Amino acid sequence: MNTSRAHVALAVGVAGVLLLAVIIMSPMLMTSIPSFLGSGGTGRTDCLDGGTPVQEVSDTGAADIPADYLELYKKYGKKIGVQWNILAAVGKRETDHGRSNMAGVKSGTNYAGAAGPMQFLISTWGGKAQIAMSSKFSGYASDGNGDGVGNVYDPADAILGAAKMLKRNGAPEKVRQALFIYNRAWWYVDQVEQIAKGYAKSGDVEVPPQADDSCDDPLVEAAPSDVVAKILEFALAQRGKPYLWGGTGPDAFDCSGIIYAAYRAAGLLIPRTTFGQWPFGVKISQGEEQAGDLVFFNAGPGTGPDNPGHVGMVVSKGKMVEARCTLCGPIKVTSYQARDNIVGFTRPLQNPDVLEQLKKLQNAAL
Structure with missing residues (x-):
């Protein structure tokens, strides 16, 4: 037929x-x-x-x-x-x-x-x-x-x-x-x-359990610091929620919104948009990225090699959590290594303003 x-x-x-x-x-x-x-x-x-x-x-x-x-x-x-x-x-x-x-x-x-x-x-x-x-x-x-x-x-x-x-x-x-x-x-x-x-041996077509925390612990435990662990815990907890242009939660997020909210959950303030987040963090060479860093892509109107329009957060080498687009499915962990439009990586935690915020948080905890 x-x-x-x-x-x-x-x-x-x-x-x-x-x-x-x-x-x-x-x-x-x-x-x-x-x-x-x-x-x-x-x-x-x-x-x-x-x-x-x-x-x-x-x-x-x-x-x-x-x-x-x-x-x-x-x-x-x-x-x-x-x-x-x-x-x-x-x-x-x-x-x-x-x-x-x-x-x-x-x-x-x-x-x-x-x-x-x-x-x-x-x-x-x-x-x-x-x-x-x-x-x-x-x-x-x-x-x-x-x-x-x-x-x-x-x-x-x-x-x-x-x-x-x-x-x-x-x-x-x-x-x-x-x-x-x-x-x-x-x-x-x-x-x-x-x-x-x-x-499949199970006799079924499995769908990723986006709200399942069973796979989160190793990622959080491997975080380079307690601050990054807090950032990851928040970001991973948003899996399964929908993409929403301009969304910063709590029910939906856009690509930069989930990152902004995750850093806020750890007591840190960073720029809200992708265009603001790109120049904010210290540039990191590909291969040196670690959990909590951001990976940027040449995607969307008006973007280019030094003006990325999409961003995800690294959760482990080769993996990121992202809110991609309305029809791309819910927020989830994906592979960025398969993408051919990566612009670069940044580390917001090395920005001088964030370093100052971290000092204040440490002093407040004493």
Whole structure:
């Protein structure tokens, strides 16, 4: 059964811009879908990205998914922050993990112009099937195998691109929404979700428990100071709350608002907006950042290499807590290493005004 396919990428930037891109995609491939049976057991979950569960593979999944594809689904699901079994289910539903001999899977395109194991329309990939990652392009072309080229037919590249697309559209929390945008048909969403459940040992599609504190303790305990620990405790406690432009709590926040409020919770006053926070902190070289530092991104209208429009707070190396945008899902811990628009890092606690505030707090405690 073939149907027309549409991708709609909708995001509201932190600086208040609304971006709408409607992209017509390829027909879906109806592969043989296994009749998954419940395993009767519960798979182990581990803490990842501040609470994202990592599910074990079911016997059915291990038997059906090629080993190299399984490794890629798990690798890029973890790196980008989406459920690996959802990625795998998309790969199954689209091309039977690249095993299909239909047009466009291994070369060329199908009649709608889609290609590769995850069936990207060439125009959404970057304008051509193979594109140098050093070039400027608009699309989901990705370099998963590190050869400098985004190749829509390469499983590593295609699976990484699909993970980014799902993440952009609401996964892992709003995974059904993300799947509906991937292919605008609820029957497709139901089929992919059913396949994903069969691939996980738990027999389910796990959603990150954003309010679960079980993964917070190690982050707070590893904080470089008691002050940073207080900042982290507040910021992590806001997970699951919605993004709100201009929000400073207590029910919703924007990107700089949650940081402003977290520092206030520790008794410190810093600038309210991203534009004020960027020049406020002492610049830190990438790789030297630590919990409590801020990471800035070139995102939003009127921003640039030295005028970032989005900010997150580092909670551990490679991870940040952020309020990203209205349609990006609730406040959560994400990976900043996967972003390609990082402007830089700062340490507000080294600002002279903050150092003076810290002295007053210490004196008041004596």
